[in-house]
Amino acid sequence: MDWLQRMNRAIDYLEDNLENHIDYEQISRIALCSIYQFQRMFSFVLEIPLSEYIRRRRLTLAAFDLKNRNNKVIDIALKYGYETPESFSRAFQNLHGLTPTLARNAGSQLKAYPRISFQIILKGVVGMNYRIEKRDAFQVFGLEDIYNYDNIANEQGVSIPEVWQNIGKNGEFDRLRQSVVGDWWSEGNFSKELGAVLAYDSYKFTNNTTFPYLIGCYKSENSKVSGYTIIDVPASTWAVFSTLSDGTGSGNDDLRSLKNRIFSEWLPTSKFNMIDGGNFEMYCTDNDGYEYCELWYRIEEKQIG
Incomplete structure (x- = not known):
């Protein structure tokens, strides 16, 4: 099926x-x-x-x-x-x-939302660039909270974008960034374009309506992890997509449209299934100073038959 x-x-x-x-x-x-x-x-x-x-x-x-x-x-x-x-x-x-x-009154204006169905729409205009990476297990550390899936907010009603704003204002972002010590890019086999702070979500089951989300860093040998949550990232195969993936280098794919294309265009026609165990948002800066984001999803090959 x-x-x-x-x-x-x-x-x-x-x-x-x-x-x-x-x-x-x-x-x-x-x-x-x-x-x-x-x-x-x-x-x-x-x-x-x-x-x-x-x-x-x-x-x-x-x-x-x-x-x-x-x-x-x-x-x-x-x-x-x-x-x-x-x-x-x-x-x-x-x-x-x-x-x-x-x-109940005659002539009353009401809204009707019809049932939906999933279809493949063949667009064929803009290509999607992606790469497949196989990685050994590693660890990340940082600030963890649980968020409600409907409003993407934590128990206090603070949304994920607001949490990012708050840690930028209260100095926590800088403290996180400075907690990674040494040449962690080489140690973790990451591109030098990758920024120190990343986001990792859905790495464990909480319940059917919530998910865990961690703002953190790659845990290097000398990282200062006191006071932070440490998460094990299993050895995995990853499909990696970039907001630069419009094929022109202009980087004008925003995250919402990129995620939409991944799930509506790439996933239905690829030979892979996405699996549980965590997804990354990696924040990067290229050699020209342009900021972009990479989305990392755990995958496995589809079973034939």
Whole structure:
């Protein structure tokens, strides 16, 4: 079963269970990947979280049900997973812009979000540059926190971009950068263009709705790691993509569009599957002083047959 079939069968399961409890473990079994990987692929391709898609689809169907005045609001609320009419009403108004009661009126303006399907669109205009690297196990260290997949924020409500801003202001970024001692590029067999501070995420399972994220550095022999979390990176094969990968050297691929292309263009047609165990964002500067980012994903070759 290929990537498209697996993803579309997972969508079939979601659609068949919009009126029931959705079992994330069942999605994982259908898609033949972890639920985190499924959510990652889903959000990068469609640019909305999986939970938001489910919410929109349920509230689209709820709007249809409201047109039948024999359906009670409380019954519709319970049908689509809301414990009270009040919570249903708030969610409904946030999406549709009016209350469930007003939605019953003739001529009321409502939003409808159709079901999606995954397809390969043959673009063929811009090539994707990537490389495959095999690396032995190594370690990274740094500042670790757990983030919610829906809003990409930690328990305190601070988003990942805000965390980066905060450590830049409070000096923690500089302290991290200075914690790597010596010629760590040669020790770790990294390009000299790689900056000292990197991001590493999804290297362990937390739960179905959260993921770990570490802002840190490669752990060299003399790194000053006191007070930091140390993470083991397993020996792996990596697919490496760059924001310079538009083929022109202009570096105008932003991270969002690059991730979208990786999951919608490269992954479905490649001979590799992405696997769990961590992904890197490596921040680099080329010889001309241009800053760019590399995305590193753990992969394995697809099994034939």
